[in-house]
Amino acid sequence: MFPNDIGGATVIVNNIAANGQQFNSTFKIKGQVYHKVGSLLPMPNESHKFLQIYFMRGENSERALANRVDARCDYHNLNSAFASRIVSELDALLNEQNELLKLFKSQMTKLQSDNHAIVINPDRHQLESIYVDSTHLLLTTLLESWLATDALQYPLIFWKGQDRYCVNIKQRNPVTGAETNKNVSSKDFYSYHLMIRRGRDNIILRCRELRQQFIVDMYVKIESERLRYLRYNQQKLRTEEYIHLRDAVANNADTAEIGNSVILPSSYVGSPRHMQEYIQDAMTFVREYGRPCLFITFTCNPKWKEITSLLLPGQNAMHRHDITARVFKQKLKSLINFTTKLHVFGFTRCWMYSVEWQKRGLPHAFILIWLVDKIRAENVDSLISAEIPDPSTDQLLFDIVTASMIHGPCRNLNRSSPCMVDGKCTKRFPKDFTNDTVTHVDGYPIYRRRSTENGGQTFIKTISYADIDIDNRWVNTHIQC
Numbered sequence: 229m230f231p232n233d234i235g236g237a238t239v240i241v242n243n244i245a246a247n248g249q250q251f252n253s254t255f256k257i258k259g260q261v262y263h264k265v266g267s268l269l270p271m272p273n274e275s276h277k278f279l280q281i282y283f284m285r286g287e288n289s290e291r292a293l294a295n296r297v298d299a300r301c302d303y304h305n306l307n308s309a310f311a312s313r314i315v316s317e318l319d320a321l322l323n324e325q326n327e328l329l330k331l332f333k334s335q336m337t338k339l340q341s342d343n344h345a346i347v348i349n350p351d352r353h354q355l356e357s358i359y360v361d362s363t364h365l366l367l368t369t370l371l372e373s374w375l376a377t378d379a380l381q382y383p384l385i386f387w388k389g390q391d392r393y394c395v396n397i398k399q400r401n402p403v404t405g406a407e408t409n410k411n412v413s414s415k416d417f418y419s420y421h422l423m424i425r426r427g428r429d430n431i432i433l434r435c436r437e438l439r440q441q442f443i444v445d446m447y448v449k450i451e452s453e454r455l456r457y458l459r460y461n462q463q464k465l466r467t468e469e470y471i472h473l474r475d476a477v478a479n480n481a482d483t484a485e486i487g488n489s490v491i492l493p494s495s496y497v498g499s500p501r502h503m504q505e506y507i508q509d510a511m512t513f514v515r516e517y518g519r520p521c522l523f524i525t526f527t528c529n530p531k532w533k534e535i536t537s538l539l540l541p542g543q544n545a546m547h548r549h550d551i552t553a554r555v556f557k558q559k560l561k562s563l564i565n566f567t568t569k570l571h572v573f574g575f576t577r578c579w580m581y582s583v584e585w586q587k588r589g590l591p592h593a594f595i596l597i598w599l600v601d602k603i604r605a606e607n608v609d610s611l612i613s614a615e616i617p618d619p620s621t622d623q624l625l626f627d628i629v630t631a632s633m634i635h636g637p638c639r640n641l642n643r644s645s646p647c648m649v650d651g652k653c654t655k656r657f658p659k660d661f662t663n664d665t666v667t668h669v670d671g672y673p674i675y676r677r678r679s680t681e682n683g684g685q686t687f688i689k690t691i692s693y694a695d696i697d698i699d700n701r702w703v704n705t706h707i708q709c
């Protein structure tokens with residue numbers, strides 16, 4: 229519809245992995261982002277495209293729309309009659325309701341010649357303007373701080389052409405409702421608009437993949453705002469105290485050659501100083517207390533009822549990263565509290581964790597725990613298990629382990645398992661049966677995996693209509709407490 233041109237290096241991953249497994253689409257942006265809007269009329273001898281379609285008349289307009297619909301239907305394998313109806317309904321809606329479109333159209337008819345430009349003043353407080361030239365091919369960059377940028381970029385989300393974020397929105401006192409002299413940050417603004425509220429429909433939360441693009445795009449706006457702040461407030465951040473600058477001056481280097489580098493403080497997440505701080509913390513723990521006692525991987529399960537119960541019709545967890553992120557964070561916090569405050573593994577000396585994201589976009593955390601009393605070899609089996617639990621003593625744990633902690637199966641039982649490379653399992657399953665846990669001074673322990681003859685459990689898993697008997701050789705290591 230409107231130009232949807234995101235500058236910078238944009239990557240849309242909608243991939244099917246080499247082994248045929250389908251991944252969910254992920255929208256990623258790397259580098260600087262520019263939003264551009266083109267001319268309202270096409271150049272001589274060129275056909276109408278994007279925004280220009282709205283300024284065509286009669287048959288031409290219908291034909292152009294039909295061509296666009298056909299091209300999209302071929303690409304997405306859609307029913308063309310159905311898609312045409314949706315597009316013409318959307319077209320009618322936008323023509324009737326979208327204030328920006330109405331403004332463009334009314335101004336276009338007033339133009340005496342093609343050399344005029346329509347100028348919209350998108351922000352009454354700042355005398356900046358969006359110029360939409362009628363015939364110049366040059367694209368005009370939309371500044372992200374302008375009120376109308378979101379509505380031009382996402383016309384289906386902001387279908388009324390309504391104003392969005394700008395830098396001058398004032399915070400209000402929550403008690404009196406009076407305006408304060410503090411501005412609302414873009415992070416506060418978009419967090420507020422992405423929130424789920426009881427009894428209130430939120431169109432952004434219904435937009436599935438488009439919503440994901442919107443969130444990533446708006447987060448870039450938030451980051452840019454932070455970076456701009458840091459760039460213009462280097463004095464406040466006492467840059468002269470940063471060590472490499474001091475060193476340069478101490479070594480009699482020419483200060484003019486040091487240049488105007490902008491220093492990101494350690495409070496800026498992901499900056500070298502931020503990472504360095506974490507590395508130093510981790511190194512201190514290891515230096516003081518030796519190797520950690522427990523290394524726990526905590527993964528996000530998109531089937532958790534806290535996630536599925538909040539999904540809207542037609543959605544899966546992939547469409548709602550806001551829910552998965554919040555639920556994961558809450559569960560991670562409660563796991564850490566459970567482990568460190570209730571002393572389930574004994575008194576905790578210190579702990580740390582790091583959250584990463586899988587290819588599918590789901591978060592997982594790696595947690596390191598140092599205990600006051602180190603785990604002794606004879607205690608390992610009571611804390612860590614690589615076996616199927618006995619359902620007669622712990623049905624709940626049995627259900628969880630058999631549903632979520634079983635590897636594959638792969639190898640001969642399922643050659644198309646994602647872990648298979650060159651006919652081998654990259655995770656080295658199935659493991660061997662072992663009657664006792666064996667610990668080494670260095671390296672990983674080999675956990676107990678008993679066969680049925682030695683008291684191990686089995687269960688039946690159905691894969692591709694075949695029932696497979698799963699024993700302890702296929703179990704991922706898990707914590708039992």
Ligand SMILES: [Zn+2]
Nearest residue numbers: 638647653657
């Ligand atoms: Zn495998």
